[in-house]
Amino acid sequence: MSVKLTEEMLSALPDARGHFGAYGGRFVSETLMDSLMVLEKEYLRMKKDPEFQAKFDQDLADYVGRPSPLYFAERLTRETGGAQIWLKREDLNHTGAHKVNNTIGQALLASFLGKKRIIAETGAGQHGVATATVCARLGLECHVFMGAEDVQRQSLNVYRMKLLGAQVHAVQSGSRTLKDAMNDAMRDWVSNVDDTFYIIGTVAGPHPYPLLVRDFQSVIGRETRRQALEKTGKLPDALVACVGGGSNAIGMFYPFLGDEDVEMYGVEAGGLGIETGQHAAPLCAGRPGVLHGNRTYLMEDENGQIAGTHSVSAGLDYPGVGPEHAWLKDIGRANYVSVTDNEALDAFRMLTRVEGIMPALETAHAVAYGVKKAAEMDKDQMLVINISGRGDKDIHTIAQLDGIEI
Amino acid sequence: MSRIQGVMKALKEQDRKALIPYITAGDPHPDVTVDLMHTLVSAGADIIELGVPFSDPMADGPVIQLACERSLKHGTSLRQVIGMVKEFRKQDDKTPVVLMGYLNPMEAMGYEAFAEAAADAGVDGILTVDLPPEEADDVAPLFTSRNLDAIFLLAPTTIDQRIQAIAEHSSGYVYYVSFKGVTGAAKINVDEVAAKVAHIHEMTALPVGVGFGIRDAETAAAVGRVSDGVIVGSVLVDTIARNQADTEELKRALTDLLHPMREALDSLAS
Numbered sequence: 001m002s003v004k005l006t007e008e009m010l011s012a013l014p015d016a017r018g019h020f021g022a023y024g025g026r027f028v029s030e031t032l033m034d035s036l037m038v039l040e041k042e043y044l045r046m047k048k049d050p051e052f053q054a055k056f057d058q059d060l061a062d063y064v065g066r067p068s069p070l071y072f073a074e075r076l077t078r079e080t081g082g083a084q085i086w087l088k089r090e091d092l093n094h095t096g097a098h099k100v101n102n103t104i105g106q107a108l109l110a111s112f113l114g115k116k117r118i119i120a121e122t123g124a125g126q127h128g129v130a131t132a133t134v135c136a137r138l139g140l141e142c143h144v145f146m147g148a149e150d151v152q153r154q155s156l157n158v159y160r161m162k163l164l165g166a167q168v169h170a171v172q173s174g175s176r177t178l179k180d181a182m183n184d185a186m187r188d189w190v191s192n193v194d195d196t197f198y199i200i201g202t203v204a205g206p207h208p209y210p211l212l213v214r215d216f217q218s219v220i221g222r223e224t225r226r227q228a229l230e231k232t233g234k235l236p237d238a239l240v241a242c243v244g245g246g247s248n249a250i251g252m253f254y255p256f257l258g259d260e261d262v263e264m265y266g267v268e269a270g271g272l273g274i275e276t277g278q279h280a281a282p283l284c285a286g287r288p289g290v291l292h293g294n295r296t297y298l299m300e301d302e303n304g305q306i307a308g309t310h311s312v313s314a315g316l317d318y319p320g321v322g323p324e325h326a327w328l329k330d331i332g333r334a335n336y337v338s339v340t341d342n343e344a345l346d347a348f349r350m351l352t353r354v355e356g357i358m359p360a361l362e363t364a365h366a367v368a369y370g371v372k373k374a375a376e377m378d379k380d381q382m383l384v385i386n387i388s389g390r391g392d393k394d395i396h397t398i399a400q401l402d403g404i405e406i
Numbered sequence: 407m408s409r410i411q412g413v414m415k416a417l418k419e420q421d422r423k424a425l426i427p428y429i430t431a432g433d434p435h436p437d438v439t440v441d442l443m444h445t446l447v448s449a450g451a452d453i454i455e456l457g458v459p460f461s462d463p464m465a466d467g468p469v470i471q472l473a474c475e476r477s478l479k480h481g482t483s484l485r486q487v488i489g490m491v492k493e494f495r496k497q498d499d500k501t502p503v504v505l506m507g508y509l510n511p512m513e514a515m516g517y518e519a520f521a522e523a524a525a526d527a528g529v530d531g532i533l534t535v536d537l538p539p540e541e542a543d544d545v546a547p548l549f550t551s552r553n554l555d556a557i558f559l560l561a562p563t564t565i566d567q568r569i570q571a572i573a574e575h576s577s578g579y580v581y582y583v584s585f586k587g588v589t590g591a592a593k594i595n596v597d598e599v600a601a602k603v604a605h606i607h608e609m610t611a612l613p614v615g616v617g618f619g620i621r622d623a624e625t626a627a628a629v630g631r632v633s634d635g636v637i638v639g640s641v642l643v644d645t646i647a648r649n650q651a652d653t654e655e656l657k658r659a660l661t662d663l664l665h666p667m668r669e670a671l672d673s674l675a676s
Binding site: 298 | 460461462463464465466467468471475478481483484485508509510511512513514515535536537538540541558559560561562563564565568572583586587588591
């Protein structure tokens with residue numbers, strides 16, 4: 001299946017209108033177009049500005065604690081009996097997930113644009129926490145939109161955001177999950193467009209968001225590439241990352257896209273099983289459509305209404321996915337698979353017991369598939385799982401499933 | 407000349423302003439939508455904007471969000487909405503109907519199939535909230551080749567260069583969004599609207615309809631004075647929400663709201 005992507009092809013995407021092949025673009029109401037065009041222009045300028053990049057790198061080093069380790073999971077590898085399993089430890093970042101890489105970058109952009117009010121949507125709350133954190137640090141007003149159902153199942157993160165000084169708005173419309181939080185964030189943005197910067201947490205949304213989130217998250221893959229070469233003298237044979245909107249996965253994949261021998265696996269939320277319809281796996285079981293400002297794979301009914309989703313992990317409970325993933329799927333460069341709630345929960349327990357690392361439930365999807373895949377590979381091969389976040393926030397969910405009140 | 411262009415031209419010749427009510431198709435029930443459309447015409451509508459319900463109406467406030475939810479509870483599909491227009495046309499072949507909604511239901515139906523069915527049913531214009539002209543290259547020709555007017559939005563944030571480009575892609579009229587916000591918010595500033603609409607008039611010969619924030623005869627007259635027409639949505643939809651149970655009562659309530667706006671607009675002429 002390997003597809004050779006040249007430097008030239010990669011640097012040309014997205015195109016000037018934000019398209020990755022048939023996907024991406026800018027499908028928003030007219031009021032937001034000007035802000036998006038200004039953001040695009042300013043970002044493309046800052047991307048080439050050594051001072052901006054130096055500031056970003058310094059914040060990642062001194063505030064986030066990068067580089068995050070690439071850790072050889074020796075015992076997990078032995079128990080699996082296949083390829084060497086390495087873990088990219090994004091869970092060790094400040095705030096406990098990869099999300100902060102992007103919020104640092106976007107908050108820098110916001111400051112540069114002179115915006116004092118920040119809004120964000122969040123599912124599991126990791127992006128909300130990461131946004132509230134950088135706002136606390138920079139003294140910016142912060143509003144986080146979160147589906148009412150997610151407020152319930154991620155109460156720890158809600159409280160963290162409040163401690164950090166953010167206002168958390170529980171969204172009661174629609175399915176009361178991540179997509180509805182994003183709708184309300186868009187509505188807030190259109191109403192306060194002059195003074196507000198919208199920090200989108202995933203690689204979806206209107207252009208230039210999929211571009212800038214990918215760029216900010218690419219530090220994951222760049223470090224992994226360098227660390228793999230340093231530690232093993234070769235590139236990994238396979239990369240595995242979970243995909244909700246897909247920001248940690250694109251961050252891991254992007255720097256390897258030109259390395260045709262590196263296989264990539266994006267793991268979607270299979271929920272109760274793809275065949276039940278109760279899942280959140282648009283790349284595996286959806287079709288192209290337009291939502292939240294971009295064309296991408298969506299879960300929808302035959303009339304184009306967005307379908308309800310289900311996943312045990314709030315962060316993957318989203319009916320769309322970043323447009324670059326849609327494109328990578330179509331050209332066959334990356335593979336997209338799914339893992340059920342139960343498989344993810346088993347993987348959560350396994351990684352906790354075998355390696356002493358408690359992954360987020362989102363991340364547990366990647367662990368579940370990574371272990372399955374590694375078992376099919378040769379012992380001299382190397383597989384990297386992106387440990388996108390830590391599982392502290394999910395303790396209540398796990399305890400509840402165990403019938404324990406804490 | 408399209409039906410919309412004909413109506414706009416006639417109004418201009420009479421020095422009158424267009425009254426353009428919006429309702430969401432299928433709200434409160436698909437069976438009453440055609441009846442409500444006739445009611446709107448009797449109460450003074452020049453053009454009807456018929457909303458196509460969508461599960462995620464990002465540009466709309468709570469009033470129209472709830473209307474979408476009520477409509478979708480009955481499974482109202484884009485094909486059914488087109489069917490409602492066809493039914494409406496059996497009794498009314500004069501009043502233009504614009505379908506207003508979001509892109510995804512059209513994409514799911516298929517643009518060619520949608521354009522064909524809409525034109526066949528007697529739809530006159532298409533307004534897609536989340537389709538700026540930049541993304542409409544493949545879609546808009548399917549509309550224009552079937553004499554469907556493509557109506558695009560202009561906003562307070564639209565810079566001159568874009569006003570020009572958007573007007574070039576538009577036909578029938580352009581829809582000026584009166585404030586930065588979602589539908590149903592009460593933020594309209596008539597002086598600001600007047601200045602911007604005057605500016606738009608300098609850049610295009612197309613009629614300018616103004617929507618968002620028009621809730622009574624007073625705001626209708628104030629905005630009508632400085633534009634070519636007013637679009638009235640949330641206040642009507644809210645009336646539908648409050649009178650769901652009794653269709654006759656609902657028709658009376660809609661008439662009571664719209665008729666004074668018609669009179670206020672007509673009193674501007676002379």
